[in-house]
Every structure is written in structure tokens, then in C-alpha cells.
Amino acid sequence: WTLGDDDDDLAGALSGPVRVRVPAKINLHLGVGPLRSDGYHELHTVYHAISVYDEVTARAGDTLSLTMQGEGVGELELDDSNLIIRAAHALAATAKVPAQARLHLRKTIPLAGGLAGGSADAAATLVALDALWGTGLGRDELARIAATLGSDVPFLLYGGTALGTGHGEAVSPVLARANRWHWVVAFADGGLSTPRVYGELDRMRAAGTAPAPLNSSDDLLSALRQRDPAVLGAALGNDLQAAALSLRPALADTLDVGDKAGALASLVSGSGPTCVFLARDEAHGADLAQALRESGLCRGVQQAYGAVHGARIG
Ligand code: ATP
Incomplete structure (x- = not known):
């Protein structure tokens, strides 16, 4: 694995802060x-890490505490149910150290947005506290702890573009050209519960109203070895999209804006409600972002690129 593993060999505990x-x-x-x-x-x-970031800072402390700013303030519980606190306890138990730190979250990734923000925060916490406490655990050991916290957490330790199997926790890197892909990310009002979206897909499949499941990812994997964003756009697919649209029909209008503005692909991210659009290049991305903003349908619109590294110090 070439991405995201270059801070493994930090020796000994740091006095902090670790960001x-x-x-x-x-x-x-x-x-x-x-x-x-x-x-x-x-x-x-096939996971793909994009340049929309959360940040977790860890400082030495006598107890375990968590504060936050940004997306989700007042909505996200900061107690033992928070994935950051759960990650801290899981790491402390494995490393046999006391779970003591002052943690602060700067959140940009929307809650329940289909972008795995909670999983990202858990991965960031593992990396930050591993360094703060000087546990000496390697990335692979951290990945084993990560898999106990959530399906997407191991991927967010590594980042890049990776194949996920099992329930998503078994990740392996994808052979891809060192290409930068340009995306526009459209945030929606409110979240969508991931279990609800899976439940809706089960219901639609039982009723015979779900679209045919995707074929293998072979076309996508071959598109990632080429440079043509139009080929990549044609190979993108999400089996959860129909279920997300069934629960939130207005998202179809957002996808439509992207299509009409010339996006190479418009799709729901994971379980939604965030939508992502593939652009030819950065300037095209700016045009798409403008069209989406002007539509008035989105809570926020951001240009991004991928693939980027996973959780990293600095
Ligand atoms: P996924 O695509 O992995 O299902 P998502 O992007 O739809 O995730 P998240 O924001 O990762 O949704 O989290 C979903 C739920 O997890 C939240 O509604 C919240 O109750 C819980 N949660 C616990 N800790 C966190 C955290 N640090 N950040 C966000 N959500 C958290």
C-alpha cells in the first residue's frame, strides 16, 4: 500500500497536540x-477518498474528553456513543494504556450524509491517539481495530482508491493510474439513515421494484487504469441509489441539474443524501458547481478531487 502509511514509524509518545x-x-x-x-x-x-476533510486533534489529558466545532454541532452526541470515543476506548484496550486524552473534532463532512464522516473520525482518532500514546501499533493492527468500529473505518485509514468486500471492512488497494479525478459534491438538508436505506432496498427488491443489481466492477477497475474521465463516468454505479431516491425523491432533481449541466456522471454517494458529480477537469467542475448552487436545491456545494490519502498527521 503506497498511500497513507508514511507516519507509521513515529517512535514513542508525543506530548501533543497531534492533528x-x-x-x-x-x-x-x-x-x-x-x-x-x-x-x-x-x-x-470501490471506495475513493476525496478532498473533503474532518480534523481530529488529540492532546494529553487526565480523562477522556471530546469537543467539536463545525457540521453537526448540537446534533452529534459527544458521549460514549460517539465513534471518536469508541475508537479511543478500543485503541486503549488493545494497547493496554489508560484512555486519557483531550480530543477536538473540526467537522466539515455532513452527518449521515453517505460520506462516512463518522467512520472517518474514528480512523483519525486511531491515528492521532496511536501517535499521542506511542502505542507502536502498525497500520495493519490499527486496521484490525478499525474493522470492529465500522465497515468503512479500515478504508479511511488507508485512503486512495480501494476495493472493499465482506461488509466493506476487507480492503485492498486498486491498481489505478496516478490520475486526479475532479468531483463536485452537493450536500443536502438533513441526513439519511444508512440502515433505513438498506431496508428500503430490501423492500424494493422483495416487491420487484428495484433496478437490476450492478454487474461486476470490472469496467470500473479498467476505467481507473485509463485517463479518460468520460470512461470513468460511464462505469460508476450505486445499488443504493434507487432506495435513497425512493426515500428522498427530491434528490432526482439535484441529479438532473448535474446531468443538464454536462456532468460526466451524477450519482448518490453511498446511502445518500449527498450527491456527487464527475467533471472533466477543474474548470468544468467550477461550472457544474455554479449550476448546482444556482439551482437552489442544495444546502452546500463543494469542488473536490480524488484520490487522496487516508487519515494522516499534519
Ligand atoms: P456511512 O456512509 O458510513 O453510513 P454516513 O456518512 O451516512 O455514514 P455518518 O455521519 O458517518 O453517516 O454517521 C451516521 C451516524 O453515526 C450519525 O447519525 C451519528 O448518530 C453516528 N455517529 C457517531 N459518531 C459520529 C461522528 N463522530 N461523526 C458522525 N456521526 C457519528
């Missing part, structure tokens, strides 16, 4: 298989 930046993820391909007996769906996904 870690972590990206949001989108799914270039999200193939949802049948519901398994353990309650998870079998997934085949």
Missing part, C-alpha cells in the same frame, strides 16, 4: 448483495 486530517469517501461502485444471516449485506464496493 490528523481525514477525508470523506465516496463509492465509485457499490454493489449490494443479498442480506446475510448476520444482518449485513454482502458488499462489493
